[in-house]
Amino acid sequence: MSGRFRLRDRAADRLVPRRAGEQTPLAAVTAILAFLAALALALGLAGGRLVENWGGKLAGTATLQIVAEGAVVEQEARAALETLRATPGVRSVRIVELGEQRGLLEPWLGTEADIESLPLPLLIDVGIDPGRLNVGALNLALAKSAPHAVFDDHGSLRSGLVTAAEGVRIFAFATLGILAVAFAAVYVLAARAAALANAPIIRTLRLVGARDSFVAAIFARRLGWLALAAGAVGTAAGLALLSILPRESAQGFYLVAIGPEGRGWLLPLLVPVAATLLGWAATRATLARLLRRWT
Amino acid sequence: MIEFEEAAFSYGQKAVLRKVNLGLEAGSFTFLVGPSGSGKTTLLRLCYHDLVPTGGTIRHFGRQIRENARNEIADLRRAVGVVHQDCSFIDHLSLVENIALPLQVSGIDLAERADDLRALLDWVDLGNRVDALPSEMSGGERQRAAVARAVILSPAMILADEPTGNVDWDMAMRILSLFIELNRMGKTILIATHDVNLIRAARTRIEARVFAIDGYRVVPVEDAF
Secondary structure (H helix, E strand, C coil), X not given: CCCCCCCCCHHHHCCCCCCCCCCHHXXXXXXXXXXXXXXXXXXXXXXXXXXXXXXXXXXXEEEEEEXXXXXXXXXXXXXXXXXXXXXXXXXXXXXXXXXXXXXXXXHHHCCCCCHHHCCCCEEEEEEECCCCCCHHHHHHHHHHHCCCEEEECCHHHHXXXXXXXXXXXXXXXXXXXXXXXXXXXXXXXXXXXXXXXXXXXXXHHHHCCCCHHHHHHHHHHHHHHHHHXXXXXXXXXXXXXXXXXXXXXXXXXXXXXXXCCHHHHCHHHHHHHHHHHHHHHHHXXXXXXXXXXXX | CEEEEEEEEEECCEEEEEEEEEEECCCCEEEEECCCCCCHHHHXXXXXXXXXXXXXXXXXXXXXXXXXXXXXXXXXXXXEEEECCCCCCCCCCCHHHHHCHHHHHCCCCHHHXXXXXXXXXXXXXXXXXXXXXXXXXXHHHHHHHXXXXXXXXXXXXXXXXXXXXXXXXXXXXXXXXXXXXXXHCCCEEEEEECCHHHHHHHHCCCCCEEEEEECCEEEECCCCC
């Protein structure tokens, strides 16, 4: 009966007095950790989207360029297009017009640059199905039909980008784990301090027949509710910061916004819930261990 | 009800009790005497499992206390009412809240027991002091409140550590009367005291055994009072 789980037990909670300002430092640390956890979670989600973008969308594109001059370009372009269209795993082919090439180069060379005078290769944007395309066979076919053609499925670039994005994701989730350990440690210390500050009351409760679970529940409820409230404040601050960061990346899908997207905004709401459970469990376990030592 | 068999207790290297053999039968009234520091409080604390013997055995209700799990220790303390020397009240709780503590920690709904609680307060003559804080109560009021808290769960045994130590003679007699009344209801009483006049007064009204702690041992005292 006395060990039954209760979210609220006003009469029991009154047994241990609340002292003004006693829990302010703990609330501040909780809010800060929740703030950092919300940011780390958002970073982890952004890393996941980067992996998806670079590993998925980029894997579906390839580029073929013909580095030659004069009539050879046109001749090899036609041959390359035919070869590509006849190759299993090639979904689409499209010649990148000069205007489009100019648009791609402008961010790097500026609008004043005389792009027409540059020896630009002819570019063909190729949509591919990576699972079906045999790059080796395609290169052999291109070597015969268009010797100046260079096919690039972005494999080396993509693997580097995906590795970097996975690194970001691992870093973010490792940070979350470290924050959880730090959070639990803070609550272990806070629970111990609260128990020591109220040792005479705990002793009286034990002497009149209180079970360990009854005593531990008083402290676990108090610190659990504090973790929820302060965790919610910290998470809200984190979400507020994320909401004012730029939403759209100037670099299209190569980079992504750090803030969550769509349903991803709901995930940080788990931070105060996790804080509550962690704070409650750490407090309860600490009290149980202390009480066993106190006879 | 409680049996000590060659029981011993030491605080580290300092022996307090040795080879204690003592049995408290149901419905008995027993005094434990001895000078300050002789081990009276230690023996009482062994009775409600606040301490564990360092030698020998102690049985509560036929069960060795070493065998008790944590929850069983709590259950034992509900079955043994204790009047502590310092009363052990919680300072920020009112008198009625302090008295009701054993009910609360046992998960008993206080509203259901409101009538019993009121009757108990009247019995110890504290019905008009329900909202008083421990710091606002006199020594006699605190001791009577401690008796009320000790009996609120209707335990079979009541232990009292110097329950009249800080009160005048008239109040001591009122408190003694409460214990005698409880004994007549069938409760087993063990009182640790150094007040021989209290024992003399009790023995004029009831049959009470007296034990003394002498040289770490508990010995019966037959005719000294």
